[in-house]
Amino acid sequence: MLKARRRARLLAAALAGILSMSTLAACGDDAGDKESGKTLRLWHYEAPESAMGKAWNEAIAEFKKTHPDVKVEFEAKGFEQIQKTAPQVLNSDKAPDLLEYNKGNATTGQLSKQGLLTDLTDEAKKRGWDKTVPPTVAITSRYDKGVMGKGAWYGVPNYAEYTMVYYNKDLFTEHKVDVPTTVDELEDALATFKDAGLTPFANGGAEYIAQQYVYQLALSQADRSWVDDFQMKGKTDFSDAAWTYAAETFADWVDKGYIAKSSSGLKAEDAGVSFMQGKHPMFFSGSWWFGRFAEEVKSFDWDTFMWPGSKLTLGSGGNLWVVPEGAKNKELAYDFIDITMKKQAQNTLGNAGGVPVAADSSAITDERAKKLIEQFDTLAGNDGLAFYPDWPANGFYDSLASEVQKLITQSAGPGDVLKSLQSEYDENVLKE
Amino acid sequence: MTALKKYPVLAALVLGALFMVLPFVVVLMNAVKSPEEYSSDGPLSLPDSVYLDGLADFWERVDFGEKLWNSVLISGSVAVLAVVLSVFSAYAIGIGRIKGRPWVLAFFVLANMLPQETLVYPIYYLSKEAGLYDTRLSVIIVFTVIQSAFGTYLLSSVLSGFPREIIEAARIDGATKWQVLWRVVVPVSRPTIGVLMVLFFIWTWNEFLLPLVMLVSDDVQTVSVALGVLQGQRDMDATMTNAAALLGVLPAIAFFLLFQRTLTRGIAVGAVK
Numbered sequence A: 001m002l003k004a005r006r007r008a009r010l011l012a013a014a015l016a017g018i019l020s021m022s023t024l025a026a027c028g029d030d031a032g033d034k035e036s037g038k039t040l041r042l043w044h045y046e047a048p049e050s051a052m053g054k055a056w057n058e059a060i061a062e063f064k065k066t067h068p069d070v071k072v073e074f075e076a077k078g079f080e081q082i083q084k085t086a087p088q089v090l091n092s093d094k095a096p097d098l099l100e101y102n103k104g105n106a107t108t109g110q111l112s113k114q115g116l117l118t119d120l121t122d123e124a125k126k127r128g129w130d131k132t133v134p135p136t137v138a139i140t141s142r143y144d145k146g147v148m149g150k151g152a153w154y155g156v157p158n159y160a161e162y163t164m165v166y167y168n169k170d171l172f173t174e175h176k177v178d179v180p181t182t183v184d185e186l187e188d189a190l191a192t193f194k195d196a197g198l199t200p201f202a203n204g205g206a207e208y209i210a211q212q213y214v215y216q217l218a219l220s221q222a223d224r225s226w227v228d229d230f231q232m233k234g235k236t237d238f239s240d241a242a243w244t245y246a247a248e249t250f251a252d253w254v255d256k257g258y259i260a261k262s263s264s265g266l267k268a269e270d271a272g273v274s275f276m277q278g279k280h281p282m283f284f285s286g287s288w289w290f291g292r293f294a295e296e297v298k299s300f301d302w303d304t305f306m307w308p309g310s311k312l313t314l315g316s317g318g319n320l321w322v323v324p325e326g327a328k329n330k331e332l333a334y335d336f337i338d339i340t341m342k343k344q345a346q347n348t349l350g351n352a353g354g355v356p357v358a359a360d361s362s363a364i365t366d367e368r369a370k371k372l373i374e375q376f377d378t379l380a381g382n383d384g385l386a387f388y389p390d391w392p393a394n395g396f397y398d399s400l401a402s403e404v405q406k407l408i409t410q411s412a413g414p415g416d417v418l419k420s421l422q423s424e425y426d427e428n429v430l431k432e
Numbered sequence B: 001m002t003a004l005k006k007y008p009v010l011a012a013l014v015l016g017a018l019f020m021v022l023p024f025v026v027v028l029m030n031a032v033k034s035p036e037e038y039s040s041d042g043p044l045s046l047p048d049s050v051y052l053d054g055l056a057d058f059w060e061r062v063d064f065g066e067k068l069w070n071s072v073l074i075s076g077s078v079a080v081l082a083v084v085l086s087v088f089s090a091y092a093i094g095i096g097r098i099k100g101r102p103w104v105l106a107f108f109v110l111a112n113m114l115p116q117e118t119l120v121y122p123i124y125y126l127s128k129e130a131g132l133y134d135t136r137l138s139v140i141i142v143f144t145v146i147q148s149a150f151g152t153y154l155l156s157s158v159l160s161g162f163p164r165e166i167i168e169a170a171r172i173d174g175a176t177k178w179q180v181l182w183r184v185v186v187p188v189s190r191p192t193i194g195v196l197m198v199l200f201f202i203w204t205w206n207e208f209l210l211p212l213v214m215l216v217s218d219d220v221q222t223v224s225v226a227l228g229v230l231q232g233q234r235d236m237d238a239t240m241t242n243a244a245a246l247l248g249v250l251p252a253i254a255f256f257l258l259f260q261r262t263l264t265r266g267i268a269v270g271a272v273k
Helices: A002-033 A051-066 A079-090 A105-113 A121-126 A169-174 A183-195 A208-219 A224-233 A241-256 A261-265 A268-276 A287-296 A330-341 A343-351 A367-381 A396-409 A414-428 B003-031 B035-041 B053-062 B064-095 B101-113 B116-129 B136-160 B164-172 B177-188 B190-206 B209-214 B223-230 B238-258 B260-272
Strands: A039-044 A071-076 A098-101 A142-144 A160-168 A282-286 A302-305 A315-317 A320-322
Touching: A039 A051, A039 A330, A051 A071, A051 A330, A051 A343, A079 A098, A079 A105, A079 B209, A079 B223, A098 A105, A098 A330, A105 A142, A105 A320, A160 A169, A160 A287, A160 A367, A183 A241, A208 A241, A208 A268, A208 A282, A208 A396, A241 A396, A241 A414, A261 A396, A268 A282, A268 A287, A268 B035, A282 A287, A287 A367, A287 B035, A302 A367, A320 A330, A330 A343, A343 A367, A396 A414, B003 B238, B035 B238, B053 B064, B053 B223, B053 B238, B064 B101, B064 B136, B064 B177, B064 B190, B064 B223, B064 B238, B101 B136, B116 B136, B116 B209, B136 B190, B136 B209, B164 B177, B177 B190, B190 B223, B190 B238, B190 B260, B209 B223, B223 B238, B238 B260
Parallel strands: A039 A071, A039 A098
Antiparallel strands: A098 A320, A160 A282, A160 A302, A160 A315
């Protein structure tokens, strides 16, 4: 008994000792950090083997070469962590000098309005970023009173994203289907695969996949001013021709079995994996899958094509480099952004399966990656990026997901679904 | 008991055990699967060969040793400190029988039910003012208080049933209140205190939200926060996430196995009473 107690006391004393030591050590660290001009503190949340991860690793090496006396403190963060804690961190003296942050009104827009981000307009002009970034991509970089589209530059994107159809070349050859160039050809292809016992499209109803099919269908019937009304001006008519076509076609495809009724509860990951397993000949989704497919699909050959008969598709600039207002080494942060905008880093990003904003497509060696970038250049040139359907209203992502789910399970008709979407949209739309 | 009665119970228990173990098996299977194999065969197939790169990559990427140490430090400190705090307040409430006892206890229960989301902002501002933001100490203090709310509630009810005769005998022999606590009450309640300490350790180990908000820098983060690094915006690395989950849950399982006796003893003590 006595022995046990002595042991417990020893343990307690040891723990108390460790505790006070670690607290002291933590205080010691602080003093070193505050030295300015000597360290660049950098955060991002891309996986090291992703296109962005590779390009930025290279950029860090390049930065060390051009700034030999500067220490780079890089910390890999999780998306959720930055998403949940950025406002608190940036409002404290722990803010890094440079971080990757999600674009959009609710994120970068909100922080810029609260004065937590540095206005980058002058730097963008001085260093020519405003010329390198195409205007459609720059929409998500500029915020006026927290609303994107115009105003001052608060972030600089290195890459962009857009959606396309990924297709299984082996299955296309096996069933003698050519890559469709018109909507009719697409419908024929869908019918052929269905008759052969395959579900043509991979789909995930529980997450963003399903609503992106619907929005793409609407976009195929729409023009730029329709997009601007829906995305920027806060007014859209869900009973117009584009939305009606979208909802009815989607419902029809579910009915015909082109999209599985059982996919209503599947997540994006499930949809992607089922395509990678070769269960579906086609998968409509974003360029963010490209690198992973290139890396992991070994059992069949695949390629991509744009949605037939549509000038517009989903997409936007990628996430942004932002400089916190409280950053201690802003000049170093600008230097780093500049390196990531140079051809070298941009080409690395492109060769690794990303969509760089300013690559030299002749320097891209991989055939598929080259096509990915050329398709994007065409889109950007035609002002063809129509953003994402959940952007214009608060909580609209969930509304879209649950309404489109009803189309998949056939528990509501297209008319009812569009009606509920209209009321959700009108109630929650963001206005200046 | 006849075999007829025994087997249905046994079958139900086996089924229950299977349900509990299944998630661990799936995690283990995918943790040692290569990403290519996961993509082509899906999550439920048996791995063709043991692929340990996922485990090693994750360990290296987040400097897992450091995270492990942070978690042990925080959970260990909280377990010890929260138990000490609970013993003090439960001594006052359960044995000292202070005035308004039911109200104090009700207050503790209420505080215990408060969702952590509501605490995020107050704790953030307080710790920033105190210069404790982004330190392990802030999380230790917060969880010591949170856990001891439950500990006080539980220990108070246990101690209010403490045999008064023993305390009175000690008082007659000339023991002070302090001596009664350390020489009589604590040794007799050791099983309960042991259970509390194990529970506090495991609960604190599994905490996610407050450490996520309070521990910003890499060098102070805990295991559960480090697991979040793998969740990308649109992509997830399924095999590495499984590897990480395995690494994250192993220490808690090891700790549980180590202190299993203490736990069952504590539960048994409660049953006799």
